[in-house]
Amino acid sequence: MLDLERQDEEPLLAPIMHSGRGFWLLAACAGLLGFAGLAAWLVQLRRGLSVTGLNVPVYWGLYITHFVFFIGISHAGTLVSAILRLSNAEWRRPITRAAEVITVLVLFFGMGCILLDLGRPDRALFVLRHANLRSPLLWDVISVTTYLAASTIYLYLPLIPDVALLRDRLPRRRWLYRPLAVGWTGTPRQRRILHRAISVMAVLVIPIAVSVHTVVSWVFAMTVQPMWHSTIFGPYFVVGAIFSGIAAIILAMAIVRRAYRLEEYLKPIHFNNLGLLLLVMALLWFYFTFAEFLTTYYGAEPSHMAVFLSKTEGRFAGEFWTMIVACFVVPVALLARRRTRSTVWGTVVAALSVEIGMWLERFLIVVPSLSVPRLPMEAAPYAPSWVEWSLFTAFLAVFILLYAVFTKLFPIVSIWEVREGRERSVADVARRVKSYLPGRETVP
Amino acid sequence: MLSRRRFLGFTAGAAAGAALGGVAGAGLRTLFASAESPIVPPRGPERVVLSVCDLCPGGCGVRVRVIGDRAVRLEGNPLHPVSGGRLCPRGQAALQALYHPDRAEGPLRRRGPRGDLSSFERATWDEALGEIGARLAEIRAGGRPEAVVLVTGGGGAGLGPRVARRFLSAYGSPNDVALHRGDDAAAIALLLAQGVRAAPALDLQSADYVLSLGSALLEAWSAPVHATRAYGEFRRGRTGRRGKLVHVEPRLSITAASADEWIAVRPGTEGVFALGVAAAIVGEGLHAKPFVAERVAGLEEDRDAAGRTRPGLRSVLARRYRLEQVEAETGVPGDVILRVAREFASAGASLAIGPRKGPLLPGRLFDHLAAGVLNALVGAVDAPGGVLVADDPPLPPWPALPGGVSAAGRARPKLDGAGPDQPLLASDPERLAEAIRAGTPYRAEALLLVDADPAFASAAPETFAAAVQKVPLVVSFTAIPDDTALLADWILPASHFLERADLHTTPAGVPYPLVSLARPALLRPVRDARPTAEVFLELARRIAPDLAAALPWKDLDALLRWEMEGLHAARRGAVMGTAFDEAFVRMMEGAGWWAPGYRTPAELWTRAHESGGWWDPFYDHGDWRRVLRTASGKVELRGDLLDLAPAAPERDGALALLLFEPLPIAGGTGAELPFLQAILDPGHEAHWETWAEIHPETAARLGVSDRDWIRVESPRSSIVARARLTARVVPDAVAVPVGLGKRGGGRWASGIGANPLRLLAPARDPLCGLPDFGATRVRVARARPPDGSA
Amino acid sequence: MARWGMVIDLDRCTGCQACVVACQVENNVPPAGSRDAARGRAISWLRLVPLDGGREGHGTRPALRLVPLPCQHCDLPPCTRVCPVFATQKDEEGFVAQVYPRCIGCRYCTTACPYTVREFNWRRPEWPAPMERSLSPDVSVRPRGVVEKCTFCHHRLQLARDQARVEGRQLREQDYVPACVQTCPADAMAFGDLDDPRTTVARLARSPRAFRLLEDLGTEPKVIYLSKGEWGA
Numbered sequence A: 001m002l003d004l005e006r007q008d009e010e011p012l013l014a015p016i017m018h019s020g021r022g023f024w025l026l027a028a029c030a031g032l033l034g035f036a037g038l039a040a041w042l043v044q045l046r047r048g049l050s051v052t053g054l055n056v057p058v059y060w061g062l063y064i065t066h067f068v069f070f071i072g073i074s075h076a077g078t079l080v081s082a083i084l085r086l087s088n089a090e091w092r093r094p095i096t097r098a099a100e101v102i103t104v105l106v107l108f109f110g111m112g113c114i115l116l117d118l119g120r121p122d123r124a125l126f127v128l129r130h131a132n133l134r135s136p137l138l139w140d141v142i143s144v145t146t147y148l149a150a151s152t153i154y155l156y157l158p159l160i161p162d163v164a165l166l167r168d169r170l171p172r173r174r175w176l177y178r179p180l181a182v183g184w185t186g187t188p189r190q191r192r193i194l195h196r197a198i199s200v201m202a203v204l205v206i207p208i209a210v211s212v213h214t215v216v217s218w219v220f221a222m223t224v225q226p227m228w229h230s231t232i233f234g235p236y237f238v239v240g241a242i243f244s245g246i247a248a249i250i251l252a253m254a255i256v257r258r259a260y261r262l263e264e265y266l267k268p269i270h271f272n273n274l275g276l277l278l279l280v281m282a283l284l285w286f287y288f289t290f291a292e293f294l295t296t297y298y299g300a301e302p303s304h305m306a307v308f309l310s311k312t313e314g315r316f317a318g319e320f321w322t323m324i325v326a327c328f329v330v331p332v333a334l335l336a337r338r339r340t341r342s343t344v345w346g347t348v349v350a351a352l353s354v355e356i357g358m359w360l361e362r363f364l365i366v367v368p369s370l371s372v373p374r375l376p377m378e379a380a381p382y383a384p385s386w387v388e389w390s391l392f393t394a395f396l397a398v399f400i401l402l403y404a405v406f407t408k409l410f411p412i413v414s415i416w417e418v419r420e421g422r423e424r425s426v427a428d429v430a431r432r433v434k435s436y437l438p439g440r441e442t443v444p
Numbered sequence B: 001m002l003s004r005r006r007f008l009g010f011t012a013g014a015a016a017g018a019a020l021g022g023v024a025g026a027g028l029r030t031l032f033a034s035a036e037s038p039i040v041p042p043r044g045p046e047r048v049v050l051s052v053c054d055l056c057p058g059g060c061g062v063r064v065r066v067i068g069d070r071a072v073r074l075e076g077n078p079l080h081p082v083s084g085g086r087l088c089p090r091g092q093a094a095l096q097a098l099y100h101p102d103r104a105e106g107p108l109r110r111r112g113p114r115g116d117l118s119s120f121e122r123a124t125w126d127e128a129l130g131e132i133g134a135r136l137a138e139i140r141a142g143g144r145p146e147a148v149v150l151v152t153g154g155g156g157a158g159l160g161p162r163v164a165r166r167f168l169s170a171y172g173s174p175n176d177v178a179l180h181r182g183d184d185a186a187a188i189a190l191l192l193a194q195g196v197r198a199a200p201a202l203d204l205q206s207a208d209y210v211l212s213l214g215s216a217l218l219e220a221w222s223a224p225v226h227a228t229r230a231y232g233e234f235r236r237g238r239t240g241r242r243g244k245l246v247h248v249e250p251r252l253s254i255t256a257a258s259a260d261e262w263i264a265v266r267p268g269t270e271g272v273f274a275l276g277v278a279a280a281i282v283g284e285g286l287h288a289k290p291f292v293a294e295r296v297a298g299l300e301e302d303r304d305a306a307g308r309t310r311p312g313l314r315s316v317l318a319r320r321y322r323l324e325q326v327e328a329e330t331g332v333p334g335d336v337i338l339r340v341a342r343e344f345a346s347a348g349a350s351l352a353i354g355p356r357k358g359p360l361l362p363g364r365l366f367d368h369l370a371a372g373v374l375n376a377l378v379g380a381v382d383a384p385g386g387v388l389v390a391d392d393p394p395l396p397p398w399p400a401l402p403g404g405v406s407a408a409g410r411a412r413p414k415l416d417g418a419g420p421d422q423p424l425l426a427s428d429p430e431r432l433a434e435a436i437r438a439g440t441p442y443r444a445e446a447l448l449l450v451d452a453d454p455a456f457a458s459a460a461p462e463t464f465a466a467a468v469q470k471v472p473l474v475v476s477f478t479a480i481p482d483d484t485a486l487l488a489d490w491i492l493p494a495s496h497f498l499e500r501a502d503l504h505t506t507p508a509g510v511p512y513p514l515v516s517l518a519r520p521a522l523l524r525p526v527r528d529a530r531p532t533a534e535v536f537l538e539l540a541r542r543i544a545p546d547l548a549a550a551l552p553w554k555d556l557d558a559l560l561r562w563e564m565e566g567l568h569a570a571r572r573g574a575v576m577g578t579a580f581d582e583a584f585v586r587m588m589e590g591a592g593w594w595a596p597g598y599r600t601p602a603e604l605w606t607r608a609h610e611s612g613g614w615w616d617p618f619y620d621h622g623d624w625r626r627v628l629r630t631a632s633g634k635v636e637l638r639g640d641l642l643d644l645a646p647a648a649p650e651r652d653g654a655l656a657l658l659l660f661e662p663l664p665i666a667g668g669t670g671a672e673l674p675f676l677q678a679i680l681d682p683g684h685e686a687h688w689e690t691w692a693e694i695h696p697e698t699a700a701r702l703g704v705s706d707r708d709w710i711r712v713e714s715p716r717s718s719i720v721a722r723a724r725l726t727a728r729v730v731p732d733a734v735a736v737p738v739g740l741g742k743r744g745g746g747r748w749a750s751g752i753g754a755n756p757l758r759l760l761a762p763a764r765d766p767l768c769g770l771p772d773f774g775a776t777r778v779r780v781a782r783a784r785p786p787d788g789s790a
Numbered sequence C: 001m002a003r004w005g006m007v008i009d010l011d012r013c014t015g016c017q018a019c020v021v022a023c024q025v026e027n028n029v030p031p032a033g034s035r036d037a038a039r040g041r042a043i044s045w046l047r048l049v050p051l052d053g054g055r056e057g058h059g060t061r062p063a064l065r066l067v068p069l070p071c072q073h074c075d076l077p078p079c080t081r082v083c084p085v086f087a088t089q090k091d092e093e094g095f096v097a098q099v100y101p102r103c104i105g106c107r108y109c110t111t112a113c114p115y116t117v118r119e120f121n122w123r124r125p126e127w128p129a130p131m132e133r134s135l136s137p138d139v140s141v142r143p144r145g146v147v148e149k150c151t152f153c154h155h156r157l158q159l160a161r162d163q164a165r166v167e168g169r170q171l172r173e174q175d176y177v178p179a180c181v182q183t184c185p186a187d188a189m190a191f192g193d194l195d196d197p198r199t200t201v202a203r204l205a206r207s208p209r210a211f212r213l214l215e216d217l218g219t220e221p222k223v224i225y226l227s228k229g230e231w232g233a
C-alpha cells in the first residue's frame, strides 16, 4: 500500500529535486534570447514603431498576429482540461496540468503583444481610465483579464495537494510551498471542497474561454473591412484557438516526456487521444475556412475579392497554400490513420505542422485585409523587421523558460490526481461501464 | 498577528517595490519625453506682407503671415490677378525653400576640386565682391568685355535677371544667353504667324472647345495658377456653358486625364493630327470664311513681295494631309479626326494649343504652327476664347548704355551665334557650351550664372558641365547649391523671394500688362544671402563709373521707385483690386476713360504695395495693328514650312523617348523640397525615384515587369529608372519625367533619381534651331538597381 | 448647429495637388525623406487616389480619374466606434476629431476606416534646422506614436469664431475656409454648412452630379464629389 502511494512520487518529483545541465543550458539560451528581445524593445521604445515593418495601410502586423496566435494557444490548457474533467475522461489525469500551465503563461505574452503594438505604451492604462465600452478592444481587455484570473485559479486549485506534498518533502523551500499549500492535509472535508471548487471552476472557465477568442475575433469582425467583417469569425476563431491549443499541448507533453523520462505517464495512448481531438479540430477548422472563402467567392464583392485573390493567387498565395497543407492536409493524413496517430512522433509532427499553419492563418487574417485597401493606394508590401522577429523569438524563449521553471517548482504531472486515478478510478470506471451494460446492477 | 519583523520586512519590500516602480516609471517617462518634438513657438508681433512667388515664372501674388522674425504661412493674394488668392503646390511649399537646411550659409569660394560641396569655404560678401569685381574690371580694362558670359535660367520674372542682363550690356558683352524656355517654340510660331515676338496668351476661360496638342496646359504651364484658374472657369464657371477639352498626345498626361477625351497619337505626330483636322475643316468648308478672307494670308496660292508664287496651305493640306494619310501616320481612326474637325469648327469659341510641355520642353515648332493654323481657320486670333497677345507694361526706359569699351564689346559676335546663324533664336545655349569648350571664336573668361543650372537643366547637361570647367571664373547665383554651382568658383547665395523687395512684370501667357510688387517679409535673411539685383548694382559700382551710371540705383528700393514713377507717368491701368474694381476699370477704359484710383507717384507706391501691384485689365480685342505685325498685316499660314512634316522614325526596334515635366519639379527646380518630391505623380505613393512608363505590350516584348529597374539607353548616354507598366503610354515609347537626378540641390534632391536630359540626341528642330526634345530614340533593358536604392 | 462639409468638383479638379501641400503646410505635417516614402511612412492628410475610369482608346474617356481624398468626416464614422479610449470622436458639429494627448496609438481606428485616410506617427516628427521656424502656431505638433488625420482645419473655425466675436458679428460663410479649399487654383473645392440651404456647398450637394465615396458602406460621408460630365448644375 505504501509503495503504491509512493510509486509516483519518485519519477514525478525528480525534476524538482535536481536539475541537470540541460536545464541550465536551456535557461541560458532562453535568457539570452529574452535579453535580445528586451534590447529590441528598448530600441522600439526609443525610436517608435518606425523600427517595425509596418506602414500605411498595413497598420497591424506581427504583433497583432502574435496576439491572436498566443491567445489562441491559451485555449489549450484550461478549456481542454475543463472539458475533459467535466466529461470524466479518465485519460486526462497526467496531462491536465501540463496543459493548464500553457494557458496561464501564454496569456501574459498575448497581452504583452498588445503592449508592444501600442504607439504609446506609457498610456496603456488609459484603457481603464477612459474606457470606451463600445470598443471591441475593450471587450478584449475585460475578457482576457477575466480569463487570466480564472485560469490562474483553475491551475492553482488542483495544485494544492501536490504543493502540500512538496511542503512536507522539501523543507528548504517551505517559504514557497507553505503559504501556497494553505494548510492542506488531505482531510476528507478538504478533498470534498477541493473537488467541488475544481468542478465549479471547470464549468465557469469554459464560457469565459469561448468568449475570449470570440471577442478577439470581433476586434476584426466589428469593422467593415473586407474578409474581416464576417459573422462566423467568432466560432471560427474559437475553433482555430482550440486547434492550435491542442497542438501546443501535444508539443509540450512530448518535450516534457522526453526531458523528464515520463514515458510511463505520458503514454502513446495520450497522444493518440489528443491526436483524435486534433483530427476533429482539423476537420472543423477546414469546414469553417471553406465556408468563409466560399461565401466570399460567391458574394464576389470587389473589395472582398481583392483580398480573397491576394490570398489565393496573389501576394499571399505562398503563405495561404502552405497554411492549407499545414493545417489540413498534413494533420489529416497523419491523424486519420491509426498507424501514425498512435505513435508519439506521428502526433508530434502533426501538431508541429498545425502550429506553423495556425501561425500563418493568423498572419493571413491580419495582414492581407489591410494590404488591399478599398480605395487604391500604392504601398510598400509589409515585411516584418528584425525588431518584430526578435521580440517574437524572445517571447517564445521566455515562455519556454518559464514553463521549464514551473516544472522545476511544481510537478508537471499531477501526482495526486494520478494517484487518485490509480486508487479509485479503475473501480469507478468498471462500475460505470457496467452500469451501461444490460443486466441488473450488482449491489456491492 | 503581524510580527514586528514581518511588518518591517513587508514595509521594506513595499518601499523597494515602489522605488523600482518609480525608476521604471521615470525611465518610461524619459523615453516618451523623446516622443515630443521640442518646438519653440514663434514670438512677436504678427503682420501680413505682400510678396510675389518666384518659384516658377508664374509670379503669383502672395500674402505672407509673419510672426516676429518668422514667416509661418503663405497664401495667395486674393487681389492679385495671376494668383487670385490661390497657389500651386510649389508656392505652398515655398517656406521649405526659405528655411531649407542646405541653403548656402553665405558666399562660398572654391578651394578644392570642382564638383564637390566640401571644396567650398565661407567668405564674406566683401571678399567675394572685391575679388569678382576686380577680375571683371581687369577683363574690361584689357578690352575684352565680350569674354564675360551671362547665362540666365527660366526662373521668375523679377528684377534679378533683368538687372543682371542690363549689367552685362553696360559692361560691354553681347553674350547674354538665356537658357531655353518652354514658351520659346510657341513664341516663334507667333512671330512667324503674327509678327509678334511674345508668348501667346490664351483666353481659356472664354473658350468652349479646347484642342490640346500635347500641351501641359494643366501642369507646368507658363503661369500654372493662372491657367488652372482659367480652366476651372472654362469648365464650370459659366452657367449652362461647359467647355470641352480634347487632348492629343501619346501619353495620358495629367492634362489628358482631366480632358473629356484623350486621343492617343503615335509619338511626334500631334502636328500631323492637327493638320489632318485642318484639312478636314478646309475640305468641308467649315472654316470661318469671313475671318479667313479678311485676316489670314497663305491659305490660297499667292505671290509674295518679290512676286514669286507661294503654294497655298490649302493645296499642302489636300496633298500632304489627306485623311487616310493622317490616319496612317498618327494611328488615329479617320472618323475620330473628322469628328474632332467638325466639333472644333462648330463649337462656339474653339482654341488649339501647341505642345508646350513645361518650362524646359518647348515642343516642336511644326506642331505649334499646326495649332496656329487651326486657330486661324476658326478665327481664334485675338478673339474672346482665342489666342491673345499681351501688351508690355509701360515701365520707364533705363539709363542709356555706355559707349567706348562697352559699345565695342557689345558689337562683337555672340558666342552662341544666335541672330546671324539662327535668325529665329535669341539665344542658343547649347551652341554657347560648344563654343566655350572649343574656345572659338574667342575665349570665355568669366561665366555668370543667374538662376541657371545648365549642367543639369538644359538640352546638353554634359557639354555644359565640360564647358564650365574651361572658364577661369565661374560665379553661380543660387540659393541651394545646384549642379552647376558645384562646378563654379564662387557660389553667391541668392536671397529667397521672401527676403527681398522685388518687381515682377507680366508672366508669359497672361494677356494683360501687370507689375507685381513684393515687400521683404523677413527683415533679416535666414542665411547671409543677398538679392541678385543688388549684387549686380554693387558690382557695377565697383567696376567702373560708366557702368555705375548705367545702373544708378543705390539699392532695390531706389530702383523700384524709379520704375513706379515711370509707371505713374504712363497714365493708364490701375492698382490691383477686387473683381468689382476690375470690372469698373474695364468699363471705364472701354469707354475711353482712365480711372486709376491714385494721383501721385507716392499714392501709386503706397496703394500698389497694399494691393500687390499695378495692372491694366482692359483688353482691346481686334487691335489688329498691335497683334498682326507681319508684312501682310494678316495671320500668315506657312504652307511652305508645314509641308515639311517631321519624318516618321525608322522601325529600328528602338523606343521613342517621351519627356514630361511634373509640375512639382518642373523647370529643373523643386526636387529640393521634400513636400514636392512626395507628390511627383498624383495617385502614386512611391516617389523619390525616376520612373519610366512603358506600355505592357512593349514591356512584355522586352521582358520587363512592373517595378523592375531598367536601363534607358540613347546613343549619347544612359540612365537607370524604375519601370512602370501602364497603358497610359502608347506602345513603342517610354515616358520619363524630367527634374530628378541632381548632384547638388541639398539632401532631398542630391542623388535621387536620374536626369533623362542627358539622353538627348544633339538634334535640332529643323524649322527653328531649338533643340529637338522629341527626337531621341532609346533602347530599354533590365538593369541592376542604381546604387543606394532597394 | 452647423453640419460642416466639403464639395469637390472633379470636373474642375486638375490633380495639381496644391491642396495636398497646403494641408501639410497648414497643419505642421513633418517632411518625409525618401526612406520614409519608400516604406509607406510619409504622412499626408490629403491624397489623390486614382480611381479606375474604365477603358481607354479613341473617343473614350481617359482611364485615369484622380480624386482628392481627405477624411470624409463620416456622420456614422466606423473609426470612432472602435477607439478604446475616446481619443477620436465625432463632435456636435460633425467634425471627427482626434485627441493627440489621449491616443494610445493602437491604430484600431486606422484599420477600421474604410477610406484609409488616417496617418500614424511612426517616429518623432522632425524638422532639420532651421525648418522648424516655418511651423504654424495654430496647430499643435503631434508626438511620436499617435494617430492623426484631416481635421477640416478645425483650428480655422476657432480662429474665425474668435474674430467674429471680437467684431461682434455672426460667423459668415467666407470666414471659415480650410487651407486646401483656399488654395485650390481650379476652385474645385467648396466648404460650408451642408444644412444651410443658402450655402455654396448645400447648393452643389444638390447637383445631380453629386455622389459620395463608398456610399454603400453607410458611413454617411460629409465630403461630396461632383462627377465630370455634361449635364447638371
Ligand SMILES: Nc1nc2c(c(=O)[nH]1)N[C@H]1C(S)=C(S)[C@@H](COP(=O)(O)OP(=O)(O)OC[C@H]3O[C@@H](n4cnc5c(=O)[nH]c(N)nc54)[C@H](O)[C@@H]3O)O[C@H]1N2
Residues within 6 Å of the ligand: none
Ligand atoms: N447607353 C444608352 N444607350 C442608348 C440610349 C441611352 O440613353 N443610353 N438611348 C437610346 C436612344 S433613345 C436612341 S435614339 C439611340 C440612338 O443611337 P444611335 O442611332 O446609334 O445614335 P448616335 O450615337 O447619336 O448616332 C449614330 C451615328 O450616326 C452618325 N451620324 C451623325 N450624323 C450623321 C449623318 O448625317 N449621316 C450619317 N450617315 N451618319 C451620321 C454619328 O456620328 C454616329 O456615329 O440610342 C439608344 N441607346
Ligand SMILES: Nc1nc2c(c(=O)[nH]1)N[C@H]1C(S)=C(S)[C@@H](COP(=O)(O)OP(=O)(O)OC[C@H]3O[C@@H](n4cnc5c(=O)[nH]c(N)nc54)[C@H](O)[C@@H]3O)O[C@H]1N2
Residues within 6 Å of the ligand: none
Ligand atoms: N445632347 C444630346 N441630347 C439629346 C440626344 C443626344 O444624343 N445628345 N438624344 C436625343 C434623343 S434621340 C432622345 S430619345 C432624347 C431622350 O431624352 P429624354 O426623353 O429626356 O430621355 P432620358 O434622358 O432617358 O430621360 C427620361 C426620364 O424618364 C425617367 N424615367 C425612366 N423610366 C421611367 C418610367 O417608367 N416612367 C416615367 N414617368 N419616367 C421614367 C428617367 O428617370 C428620366 O428622368 O434626348 C435627345 N437629346
Ligand code: SF4
Residues within 6 Å of the ligand: B053, B054, B055, B056, B057, B058, B059, B060, B087, B088, B089, B090, B091, B092, B223, B224, B225, B226
Ligand atoms: S504658379 Fe509659380 S509663381 Fe504661382 S505659386 Fe506656383 S510656383 Fe509660385
Ligand code: SF4
Residues within 6 Å of the ligand: C008, C012, C013, C014, C015, C016, C017, C018, C019, C020, C068, C183, C184, C185, C186, C187, C188, C189
Ligand atoms: S488643389 Fe484643387 S485642382 Fe488641385 S488637386 Fe486639389 S482639388 Fe484638384
Ligand code: SF4
Residues within 6 Å of the ligand: C070, C071, C072, C073, C074, C077, C078, C079, C080, C096, C112, C113, C114, C115, C116, C117, C118, C149, C219
Ligand atoms: S473617413 Fe475614415 S477617419 Fe474619416 S470619419 Fe470616416 S471612417 Fe473616420
Ligand code: SF4
Residues within 6 Å of the ligand: C082, C083, C084, C085, C086, C087, C088, C102, C103, C104, C105, C106, C107, C108, C109, C110, C146, C147
Ligand atoms: S490609435 Fe488612438 S485614436 Fe486610434 S483607436 Fe487607438 S487610441 Fe483611438
Ligand code: SF4
Residues within 6 Å of the ligand: C022, C023, C024, C026, C027, C045, C046, C070, C071, C149, C150, C151, C152, C153, C154, C178, C179, C180, C181
Ligand atoms: S480640410 Fe484642412 S486638414 Fe482637411 S485636408 Fe483640407 S487642409 Fe487638410
